[in-house]
Amino acid sequence: MTTNITLPNQIVSAIRSVIGTETALLHEPSFNGNEWNYVKECLDSSYVSSIGKFVEQFEGELTNYTGAKYAIAVVNGTAALHIALLLAGVSNNDEVLIPALTFVATANAVSYCGASPHLVDSEEKTLGMDPIALREYLNDITEIRNKQCINRHTGNVIRAIVPMHTFGHPVDIAELKVVAHDFCLEMIEDAAESLGSYVDGKHTGTFGLMGTFSFNGNKTITTGGGGAIITNDEDLARRAKHITTTAKLRHMWKYVHDEVGYNYRMPNINAALGCAQLEQLSTLLSAKRHLFKRYQKAFENISQVSIVKEPNGCQSNYWLQTILLNNSVTNQRDIILDSTNEAGFMTRPSWTLMNDLEPYKNSQKMELSVAESLQRRIINLPSSAHLDMDKVC
Amino acid sequence: MTTNITLPNQIVSAIRSVIGTETALLHEPSFNGNEWNYVKECLDSSYVSSIGKFVEQFEGELTNYTGAKYAIAVVNGTAALHIALLLAGVSNNDEVLIPALTFVATANAVSYCGASPHLVDSEEKTLGMDPIALREYLNDITEIRNKQCINRHTGNVIRAIVPMHTFGHPVDIAELKVVAHDFCLEMIEDAAESLGSYVDGKHTGTFGLMGTFSFNGNKTITTGGGGAIITNDEDLARRAKHITTTAKLRHMWKYVHDEVGYNYRMPNINAALGCAQLEQLSTLLSAKRHLFKRYQKAFENISQVSIVKEPNGCQSNYWLQTILLNNSVTNQRDIILDSTNEAGFMTRPSWTLMNDLEPYKNSQKMELSVAESLQRRIINLPSSAHLDMDKVC
Numbered sequence: 001m002t003t004n005i006t007l008p009n010q011i012v013s014a015i016r017s018v019i020g021t022e023t024a025l026l027h028e029p030s031f032n033g034n035e036w037n038y039v040k041e042c043l044d045s046s047y048v049s050s051i052g053k054f055v056e057q058f059e060g061e062l063t064n065y066t067g068a069k070y071a072i073a074v075v076n077g078t079a080a081l082h083i084a085l086l087l088a089g090v091s092n093n094d095e096v097l098i099p100a101l102t103f104v105a106t107a108n109a110v111s112y113c114g115a116s117p118h119l120v121d122s123e124e125k126t127l128g129m130d131p132i133a134l135r136e137y138l139n140d141i142t143e144i145r146n147k148q149c150i151n152r153h154t155g156n157v158i159r160a161i162v163p164m165h166t167f168g169h170p171v172d173i174a175e176l177k178v179v180a181h182d183f184c185l186e187m188i189e190d191a192a193e194s195l196g197s198y199v200d201g202k203h204t205g206t207f208g209l210m211g212t213f214s215f216n217g218n219k220t221i222t223t224g225g226g227g228a229i230i231t232n233d234e235d236l237a238r239r240a241k242h243i244t245t246t247a248k249l250r251h252m253w254k255y256v257h258d259e260v261g262y263n264y265r266m267p268n269i270n271a272a273l274g275c276a277q278l279e280q281l282s283t284l285l286s287a288k289r290h291l292f293k294r295y296q297k298a299f300e301n302i303s304q305v306s307i308v309k310e311p312n313g314c315q316s317n318y319w320l321q322t323i324l325l326n327n328s329v330t331n332q333r334d335i336i337l338d339s340t341n342e343a344g345f346m347t348r349p350s351w352t353l354m355n356d357l358e359p360y361k362n363s364q365k366m367e368l369s370v371a372e373s374l375q376r377r378i379i380n381l382p383s384s385a386h387l388d389m390d391k392v393c
Numbered sequence: 394m395t396t397n398i399t400l401p402n403q404i405v406s407a408i409r410s411v412i413g414t415e416t417a418l419l420h421e422p423s424f425n426g427n428e429w430n431y432v433k434e435c436l437d438s439s440y441v442s443s444i445g446k447f448v449e450q451f452e453g454e455l456t457n458y459t460g461a462k463y464a465i466a467v468v469n470g471t472a473a474l475h476i477a478l479l480l481a482g483v484s485n486n487d488e489v490l491i492p493a494l495t496f497v498a499t500a501n502a503v504s505y506c507g508a509s510p511h512l513v514d515s516e517e518k519t520l521g522m523d524p525i526a527l528r529e530y531l532n533d534i535t536e537i538r539n540k541q542c543i544n545r546h547t548g549n550v551i552r553a554i555v556p557m558h559t560f561g562h563p564v565d566i567a568e569l570k571v572v573a574h575d576f577c578l579e580m581i582e583d584a585a586e587s588l589g590s591y592v593d594g595k596h597t598g599t600f601g602l603m604g605t606f607s608f609n610g611n612k613t614i615t616t617g618g619g620g621a622i623i624t625n626d627e628d629l630a631r632r633a634k635h636i637t638t639t640a641k642l643r644h645m646w647k648y649v650h651d652e653v654g655y656n657y658r659m660p661n662i663n664a665a666l667g668c669a670q671l672e673q674l675s676t677l678l679s680a681k682r683h684l685f686k687r688y689q690k691a692f693e694n695i696s697q698v699s700i701v702k703e704p705n706g707c708q709s710n711y712w713l714q715t716i717l718l719n720n721s722v723t724n725q726r727d728i729i730l731d732s733t734n735e736a737g738f739m740t741r742p743s744w745t746l747m748n749d750l751e752p753y754k755n756s757q758k759m760e761l762s763v764a765e766s767l768q769r770r771i772i773n774l775p776s777s778a779h780l781d782m783d784k785v786c
Binding site for chain 1: 421422423424428429432433436437439440441442443444468469470471472496497498501504507609610611615617618639640641645646647648649650651652653654655656658659660661662663666730734739740741742743744745750751752
């Protein structure tokens with residue numbers, strides 16, 4: 001009989017049944033391949049910084065993996081988004097549509113361009129932007145003038161839209177692309193969390209003008225700190241490489257920079273780590289998918305909780321395993337977070353919604369009822385690939 | 394008899410007499426200590442990114458080395474300058490005094506704050522800002538209103554001054570500090586190139602409100618990509634740490650960010666490399682000083698050329714060895730650059746002056762006659778520490 005067991009204890013037990021009794025962080029990297037070999041090779045070459053073969057190799061392997069024509073490795077995912085937005089033409093006083101439910105980097109990258117985030121609601125099945133609700137909202141508040149989308153309330157141009165693939169689960173990118181087209185918006189895909197996630201067999205990040213990745217230590221693969229921009233547009237790729245490497249013109253010894261550039265290139269030592277990690281990606285993805293199936297089974301009998309599954313037609317990388325509390329038990333969320341963390345299992349709720357953060361509290365926004373609901377109900381579970389790989393199943 | 398030998402050939406011979414017949418880059422790092430051990434330890438721990446012991450250790454060792462109370466490790470020197478300027482209060486429409494003769498990062502960091510660089514001339518003995526000429530200029534063009542320095546030509550506030558220690562040679566920082574005080578300017582020291590350089594026994598970077606370092610691959614020590622802010626002000630240090638780590642408030646699982654922050658932290662794997670490099674610093678500095686002495690001897694009989702020496706009362710790290718052409722032979726500069734590079738010795742001229750770069754061509758500026766002269770006359774020589782350490786002397 002489990003009926004006398006509290007929900008927090010049921011959840012602790014379910015996690016324990018999947019990953020065992022040892023403590024577990026939310027997400028740790030796995031270094032089971034050539035990580036040390038490549039990093040050592042990099043150190044031995046003394047090319048650890050802006051020059052060296054691993055950056056180019058990493059970029060090449062990213063294009064092979066994602067199917068994008070071009071990849072530009074940068075210092076982190078925030079930098080990738082910043083540059084993608086700049087190159088999409090986002091500038092002072094523009095507005096950019098971003099999900100209310102996202103990591104703060106999405107909003108910050110918009111701010112760095114002198115623009116303002118404009119917050120979009122989620123849909124429950126993807127956790128990401130809801131294209132139908134967004135279209136209705138844009139129909140209400142915007143008008144198209146000279147092929148620009150004008151927010152009638154503020155008078156500003158809404159320049160771009162940045163859908164994000166939440167916890168690796170693909171958003172409804174095909175429908176959002178139609179919305180972007182209909183409202184004259186540039187679409188930049190925030191694929192920070194979704195390396196290894198596909199929509200109808202096409203890699204996330206390849207649907208928009210540009211896509212961006214993060215290789216932070218908590219991601220599916222890591223370069224220590226790192227990110228990348230991918231695109232099929234040769235001119236944008238060239239400009240992205242140029243502007244992320246201080247906009248310096250090529251010359252044996254002259255120092256000429258033809259625009260305000262950024263020092264955003266990925267160091268070679270970080271790219272060396274990334275090359276080894278990319279070799280491991282398919283193994284890591286299999287383990288993460290298998291871990292999902294085991295969590296799914298462990299939670300199937302806890303009626304107040306559902307596990308988040310990849311949307312139909314999509315393949316998720318299952319970056320972060322996620323449960324959703326039923327509305328009836330959202331008041332227990334913080335107790336569940338406390339209980340699981342006290343038991344040694346690192347869990348966390350979703351990010352605070354952007355409009356609840358001090359710097360973005362006055363952002364333009366649509367009604368955010370689904371995002372608000374999700375924010376009260378999401379709990380991420382320990383999700384490292386090694387939690388599956390360590391088990392004999 | 395050497396009178397028939399051309400100047401370019403004399404210079405090639407002088408370099409060869411110091412560093413031998415093998416090709417040499419301008420500056421390469423030396424990894425002769427615990428670089429492997431610490432980077433491997435970092436990989437083995439799996440803490441390669443934002444969490445891990447090496448970042449804190451690196452920051453601690455930087456404070457020990459420089460004598461600053463606080464150090465904040467960041468992703469590169471440009472990021473360090475950007476944040477230091479923001480925290481000094483530089484914002485939209487401000488002007489910031491920077492040397493005309495500097496790497497473009499100094500100007501770019503000003504631009505990122507929405508401010509404009511205002512260009513200052515050099516003096517020959519330090520290659521850096523000339524405090525006497527600057528004072529005269531500021532007396533001419535500014536007035537103090539409400540403890541703010543107003544540029545009477547533009548009406549803008551000149552908020553800060555960023556002296557830079559060129560090629561590691563200390564600028565006249567004591568006198569510039571007096572100018573900064575007298576004209577109500579915040580002083581941020583761009584010590585990107587001068588780790589290991591001292592003025593009257595006090596480390597460069599510790600004279601202003603904040604100082605910034607670069608650990609790019611071409612610097613005296615490297616972290617692959619990296620930088621740091623140092624300061625004696627506890628509140629600024631706390632704010633610098635906060636704003637470079639996405640302005641996230643500490644909490645076990647809540648994601649609350651209280652201002653627009655940056656993803657500028659140094660990854661742990663890069664800090665691991667830095668910890669090993671700092672252990673080698675005194676050895677590297679001795680080698681670089683010795684290399685200078687050998688270059689000094691090799692060039693002493695070439696009358697059209699002088700070698701740049703640390704200013705009186707200062708100790709330079711001799712990051713980049715530098716010769717200055719006499720005015721009579723500046724027309725041979727590019728031939729000398731071509732000849733030396735063709736001989737396998739990587740040399741380069743100084744950076745293009747900021748006012749000669751497209752993005753900064755309309756910058757406010759004082760008369761830049763010394764910087765212009767230096768720009769025509771500077772040639773940097775191969776300067777790696779190993780060029781000395783490899784030799785039996």
